[in-house]
Amino acid sequence: MNVLVVMIPLSLVLLAGAAAAFFWAVDHDQFADMETPALVPLDDDPSTAPAHLSNSGNAGTVAR
């Protein structure tokens, strides 16, 4: 049972790590737009992307 004293703190550290990674992802807009990034490669000329493709997520920050 003594192994628990090592394993449980280790699991908590991993948990904290996962939470930190998730926070980073949220703060970097990884979940802001789940649909349009998949369509971007299909666009021939990114500079003329229609307004509704470029107004969310990262693009919105750039435009400001």
Next chain:
Amino acid sequence: MSAGVCTDDAHRVWARPEIARHAIRDLGAGRRETLLLIDGVRCAGCVRSIERALTAEPGVADVQINPASRRARIIWRDAETSLPQLLGAVARAGYRALPLDAEALDDVRRHESRAALKRLIVAAFGAMQAMMYAGVLYLGDADALDVVTRDFFRWLGFLVATPVVLYSGRPFFAGALRSLKARRPGMDVPVALAVAGIYVASLIEAVRGGEHVYFESVSMFVFFLLIGRYVEMCARHRAGDLTDALARLTPPYADRRLPSGEIERVGIRELVPGDRVRVAEGAVVPADGVLLAERCLVDEALLSGESAPVERHRGEMLVAGSVLVDGPVDLRVERVGSDTALAGIAELVGRAQASRPRLAQAGERAASRFVIRVLVLTGITAAAWSFFDPSRAFTAALAVLVVSCPCAFALAVPVAITRALAVLARRGVLVVKPDAIEALAGATHVVFDKTGTLTEPDLTITRIETRRGFSDAEALRLAAALARESRHPAARAIAAACPDRVLDAAKEVEAKPGLGVRATVGGRELRLGRADFALGGKLAEPLDEDAVLLADDAGVIAAFSLSERLRPDARDAIDALERQGLTVSIASGDSVDKVRTVATKLGVRDWHARQMPADKLARLAALRERGERVVAVGDGVNDAPVLGGADVAVALAEGAELAQATSDVVLTGGRLTHLPRARAIAIETLKILKQNQRWALGYNLSVVPLAALGFVPPLLAALGMSVSSLVVVLNAMRIGRREGGADARALRRSVVPVEDPA
């Protein structure tokens, strides 16, 4: 939580006129209107405290707040207060307010959804771990775990539950505090009490080495609640999408042409009327302006719902937010910021979302009463149990707090209404007054105007008959000079038929609704309109009764015969309305023959011709007196006063006219079939709303007594309350789904291959 960040300094930027222009609408007579987005509004309690803070400000005339869409509409007097002062007042009440524009929405939304996601994931991790440690403890009870190991796992539970309660659960505490400050307990109060109660009690038990700790229950409770809130937030964001899509249609910058001919890129807010801007092919028109190039094609789909590009010629108006299909072209800016047609439409939708329908107000009062009852009942439960069995008093009281679900009550109405508004907007039906949903569902009679409503708004001239030696072109020029001054479909047809763009100026213009236009052109008084009006009552010679006459004091100059076509979907719309059990009638100012023809074609038996606006109003009043609930359908511009006399006023409007239409409901894109569909959705909304209310009542009536009697363990209580508010939200999401599914299936059958909707 963001209240502290917002100092009055941050609001000072809104005092700058070039920025304020985009958020403030001038209502005339020194009255201004602003739509605000308010962060942190949850319930009726918040609404009261913000309303109190704002109405206490000098110069505030009217405040309306809708907690579901978190929009506030404020009407204030320019002389006594200013936008920064209003924002400051809201900040002092503990909320963050932002004038409603696309950037503010982006900011608030991104902020809100990021915070919600983080809270949710912390709660999920915490709850997962806490459940595992609790599992060890439960099994340990059977295995006779030694005290040291048991305490070790209890403290581990405390360790993972603490961030869940203190970080993830913070919105509940903040909300409860705010609503208590406003002396109007909202639904956060019992939640916060329950979370704090379970957590503190478990901590005391852990220190004492007592019998039971509930760290896993409190973590799960917070996690379930946050899931419910998250779903609600997503639904709200989706519902707000339309306004935001509209607000976002305008690009952030424009290409301004300098006098030297060079192009300079400027922020959209720096544009002023009179500027010359260049719009590239495929770009979005940045402001309302007059086309300076010969011709161009624009796509106004997002304004009118009609996807075919329309052709515009030199001198015609391009509307901000429409997409230029071929270009580049130059235009001269006429209106910017909140004066544009687009801003007007966004405003219409925003106003609908900011006003609280009667139904919602009743729902809020019910929820507030319910919270107070729950708190009283919790007190009684605790008192009663401490009399019989003090050891169970605490768990039973907590179970009552946790299991009762005021959220279901508070959400029942707003989620249904907000969802209905969004669904209707996506179908091209803009609801300006949310009360119209209730009225539309209960309607019994529809009165249609004919010209421009049942028929296409564009008439064409089929024949010009001139007198006294005038040529066709001359007569047309004179008539067009007058016709330009009226928006009546017949006038527009005449104005459009004239090939010349530069016409003699019409002076002393006077438009008589239902009759015609009178004006002086080149020193001669001319009248254009119905025969009796144009001739001033002297009917000298027999003429085609239906023709539009141009006359001066000497007599008839020309007679224009116009042809009109029925809208292709008029018959379908009327049939659908009759199938829904509505009585349909037509009231038109046109001649008997024309109205009869149209009525026969459409199968309408009840029709009335030669109706002046006053006659139409009297007809509506008579119908309403008989107990009918009347829907009046018109073009919203020429017949605005008539529409005002109905229970529900519906206007068909396209393009720039959308914003001017005075009505409760606007059908965009000129589709009459939207009306029966809108009614079907309104009926469905009311049905689902009643279901939600019955569910909330039924759930609470059945579980609260069980909890008070001590039959409900904390974990089950947490699950029950979260599921019950989720049911309300998900049920509201069904509005419009069935019909939408049918549409999609029909589309899939007819269109092969299916095009990517994006």
